[in-house]
Amino acid sequence: MSNEESVLLIVDDDPELLKILTESLEKEGHKCISCDNGQDALVNLRKQQFDLVVLDWTMPDFTGIDICRRLRQTSDTTPILMLTAKDGIDERVLALDTGVDDYLTKPFDIKELAARVRSAIRRSGYKSNAKNDDEDVSIGDLKLDLISRSVKGRDGSAKLSNREFELLHYLLKEKGKVKARAEILNSVWGEPFVGDPNTLDVYMGYLRKKLERVGESKILLTVRGVGYMASESLSKE
Numbered sequence: 211m212s213n214e215e216s217v218l219l220i221v222d223d224d225p226e227l228l229k230i231l232t233e234s235l236e237k238e239g240h241k242c243i244s245c246d247n248g249q250d251a252l253v254n255l256r257k258q259q260f261d262l263v264v265l266d267w268t269m270p271d272f273t274g275i276d277i278c279r280r281l282r283q284t285s286d287t288t289p290i291l292m293l294t295a296k297d298g299i300d301e302r303v304l305a306l307d308t309g310v311d312d313y314l315t316k317p318f319d320i321k322e323l324a325a326r327v328r329s330a331i332r333r334s335g336y337k338s339n340a341k342n343d344d345e346d347v348s349i350g351d352l353k354l355d356l357i358s359r360s361v362k363g364r365d366g367s368a369k370l371s372n373r374e375f376e377l378l379h380y381l382l383k384e385k386g387k388v389k390a391r392a393e394i395l396n397s398v399w400g401e402p403f404v405g406d407p408n409t410l411d412v413y414m415g416y417l418r419k420k421l422e423r424v425g426e427s428k429i430l431l432t433v434r435g436v437g438y439m440a441s442e443s444l445s446k447e
Contacts, residue, residue: 216239216240216241216261216262216331217240217241217242217243217258217259217260217261218235218240218241218242218243218260218261218262218263218264218327219242219243219244219245219251219254219255219260219262219263219264219265220232220235220242220243220244220245220264221244221245221246221247221248221250221251221263221264221265221266221269221274221277222244222246222264222266222269222293223246223247223266223268223269223270224246224266225246228244228246230320231244231264231323232244234320234323234324235264235323235324235327238324238327238328240327243260246269247269247270247271247272248269248271248272248273248274248276248277249271249272251263251265251272251277252272252277252280255277255281255286255288259288260288261288261289261331262288262289262290262291262327262330262331263277263288263289263290263291264291264293264323264327265277265278265290265291265292265293265310266292266293266294267292267293267294267295267296267301267305268294268295274290274292274293274294274305274310275304275305275308278290278292278305278308278309278310279308279309281309282308282309287359287372289311289312289330289331289333289372290309290310290311290312291310291311291312291313291314291323291326291327291330292305292310292312292313292314293314293316293318293323294313294314294315294316295315295316296315297315302412306371306373306416309371311330311333311371311372311373312326312329312330312373314326329399333372333373333376333398347379347382347383348382349382349385349429349440349441349442350426350429350442351363351364351425351426352421352424352426352429354375354378354379354382355367356379359372359375361378361420361421361424361426362424363421363424363425363426364424364425364426365423365424365425366423366424366425367424368420368421368423368424370417370420371416373398373413374413374416374417374420376398377394377398377413377414377417378417378440380394380397380398381394381430381438381439381440382440384439384440385439385440385441385442386439386440386441386442387439388433388436388437388438388439389437389438389439390436390437391407391410391436391437391438392407393437394410394437394438395407395409395410414430414432414438417430418430429441
């Protein structure tokens, strides 16, 4: 999907920041609809489909977490980029567990925001493409479901967040190959990667916990000093 076709919902209760966000992203070629409270955000989300929601955490009525939780409870997979001054690990974990796809702490550079938005929109193309894609993405007893964005193993299945899905999809497509950290970040998060490189380690931790839940804990290998790989031989140990 090109930028000219992308429609973004921008939600922030700070009128000055909302104006800056809207104008900046419109200059990037996106069509933006903006609102300053959670109630209007939910109304807009019911009325139409968006390619991305740029969502503030703290608002006077519904929090960004409340909005995200409501969306995910209805199986709405619209990508969400959370903006917040909360930068603690507990807050990050809460946001990601609720279904947020990306997380940007304030203050931030508008260029980084634009890069995150471009990356999220590129990644969102996976799901629409997958509807017409019958490729088998599997390793050992583990199989990635491209439509439901879930993973199935010996002990059941687990739903993946958008980012977890993209990361596992990439590693399985490249199974048996050691992939460097920078290569993974650029391929999954968007090139050039903008942000904290340790983000990769955090998501690998989330992914491994879900694979352990479905009985496939030995699929992913850390190659010290290089990066990661998916190995079928490990799954058989």
